[in-house]
Amino acid sequence: MAHVGAPSTKFWTPANILTAIILVVGIVLTVKRFTMGIGSVSNLSDDNPWGIWIGFDLLCGVALAAGGYTTTAAVYLFGMKKFHSAVRPAITTAFLGYAFVVFALLYDLGRYYRLPYPLTIYPGPTSFLFEVGLCVALYLTVLAIEFSPFLWEVIGWAKIRHLVHKLTLALTIFGVILSTLHQSSLGGLYLIAPSKLHPLWYSIYLPLFFFISSIPAGLSMVILEGSLSHKYLAHKMDDEHHHGFSHVVLGFSKAASVVLFAYFCMKWIGVAMDNNWSHLSTGWGWWFLVEVLGFVLLPCLLYAMAAREKNERLAFWASVMTVAGIILNRLNVSIIAFNWRLPAEARYFPSVEEFLITVFIVTLEITILRICLNKLPILYQHPQFRDAH
Amino acid sequence: MEFMTYHDFMFWTKGMAYVGMGLALVGFIVFWNFLTTREDDRFADKEEE
Numbered sequence: 393m394a395h396v397g398a399p400s401t402k403f404w405t406p407a408n409i410l411t412a413i414i415l416v417v418g419i420v421l422t423v424k425r426f427t428m429g430i431g432s433v434s435n436l437s438d439d440n441p442w443g444i445w446i447g448f449d450l451l452c453g454v455a456l457a458a459g460g461y462t463t464t465a466a467v468y469l470f471g472m473k474k475f476h477s478a479v480r481p482a483i484t485t486a487f488l489g490y491a492f493v494v495f496a497l498l499y500d501l502g503r504y505y506r507l508p509y510p511l512t513i514y515p516g517p518t519s520f521l522f523e524v525g526l527c528v529a530l531y532l533t534v535l536a537i538e539f540s541p542f543l544w545e546v547i548g549w550a551k552i553r554h555l556v557h558k559l560t561l562a563l564t565i566f567g568v569i570l571s572t573l574h575q576s577s578l579g580g581l582y583l584i585a586p587s588k589l590h591p592l593w594y595s596i597y598l599p600l601f602f603f604i605s606s607i608p609a610g611l612s613m614v615i616l617e618g619s620l621s622h623k624y625l626a627h628k629m630d631d632e633h634h635h636g637f638s639h640v641v642l643g644f645s646k647a648a649s650v651v652l653f654a655y656f657c658m659k660w661i662g663v664a665m666d667n668n669w670s671h672l673s674t675g676w677g678w679w680f681l682v683e684v685l686g687f688v689l690l691p692c693l694l695y696a697m698a699a700r701e702k703n704e705r706l707a708f709w710a711s712v713m714t715v716a717g718i719i720l721n722r723l724n725v726s727i728i729a730f731n732w733r734l735p736a737e738a739r740y741f742p743s744v745e746e747f748l749i750t751v752f753i754v755t756l757e758i759t760i761l762r763i764c765l766n767k768l769p770i771l772y773q774h775p776q777f778r779d780a781h
Numbered sequence: 782m783e784f785m786t787y788h789d790f791m792f793w794t795k796g797m798a799y800v801g802m803g804l805a806l807v808g809f810i811v812f813w814n815f816l817t818t819r820e821d822d823r824f825a826d827k828e829e830e
């Protein structure tokens with residue numbers, strides 16, 4: 393193993409102190425939300441029942457966790473074994489991403505013990521939300537099973553680890569099917585609000601937009617996290633991860649550029665189909681152009697140049713822009729361009745507590761990810777199970 | 782643009798969508814060439830060797 397960037401032995405570093413403060417504040421606000429109600433911590437209302445917890449934590453969380461199904465599909469379904477080193481980090485990120493999507497959803501629901509109700513007590517099988525709930529529940533289970541071998545390897549339970557390993561292909565196929573369904577259905581949720589969502593973002597193709605854009609989002613997250621792991625956790629990586637990383641970055645850059653190009657074209661087909669050209673000359677139109685040109689076309693070209701020139705640094709910045717673009721798109725659809733006709737004083741803006749709870753959830757996820765990457769065989773193969781993949 | 786009938790609207794929007802799809806297909810060929818030219822050069826070099 394390489395020993396580059398070995399960690400400091402000091403525990404109370406400035407980053408850890410900041411993390412501790414955020415976690416303490418988050419726990420206090422969590423207690424406040426679950427004891428004093430949603431109104432005590434949020435600006436949500438009947439006009440704006442879905443706020444930043446849905447727009448950012450849920451919509452962005454699900455899109456950015458798409459690295460799990462894209463990477464496993466590339467390796468196990470399309471046989472691209474050169475990307476194998478990216479599978480474990482991608483599954484870990486996806487599993488934690490989905491787990492925290494469900495965790496964040498509890499803040500909105502309030503009565504967390506009723507989470508299984510739509511699947512058991514009051515099923516609504518004609519609803520998009522039912523489909524999203526069912527798919528997320530099933531996919532989280534699939535990801536938990538895919539993630540479990542990392543634990544079994546550490547504990548030394550070889551039999552159950554081999555049993556799960558045999559299920560890899562079936563789990564991958566099931567995961568891709570479920571992701572296709574719920575990634576698109578999240579966009580489908582907004583089909584019910586054509587009069588509330590701005591025409592430039594509203595389209596009958598919203599489910600397709602959400603699904604297609606989740607692919608570069610997932611690929612970008614794998615590149616982004618891989619680059620950061622390479623920089624800060626290099627001492628944890630084995631040779632496969634060190635040498636395979638360039639293949640992952642350049643291969644995923646190429647794939648992401650092609651999908652972003654298709655997504656860019658589809659966005660314009662959407663504008664043409666609804667004849668929304670006249671909106672482009674308004675302020676909303678300029679904002680739409682910022683999103684589509686600045687955060688779809690530009691990263692698409694950057695990725696293409698990175699893949700062409702074999703420039704990993706450029707690929708890293710393209711991944712940052714793509715992730716920012718996906719977040720911007722989901723926030724535009726769910727918050728910024730939603731209820732756009734309402735006067736400014738009636739528009740939704742998150743409260744400080746909503747922001748802080750979101751920061752708390754993201755910080756908690758990153759902390760657990762750090763622990764997983766440090767303690768589990770994710771960036772390296774467990775010596776006892778080497779070549780058993 | 783004003784439309785007098787639904788047919789006018791569909792004719793215009795469908796027409797624009799078809800033009801857009803045509804441009805996207807042509808654009809994709811250019812984009813693909815840009816993306817893969819270096820790889821082709823590399824393979825050509827290998828064949829020459």
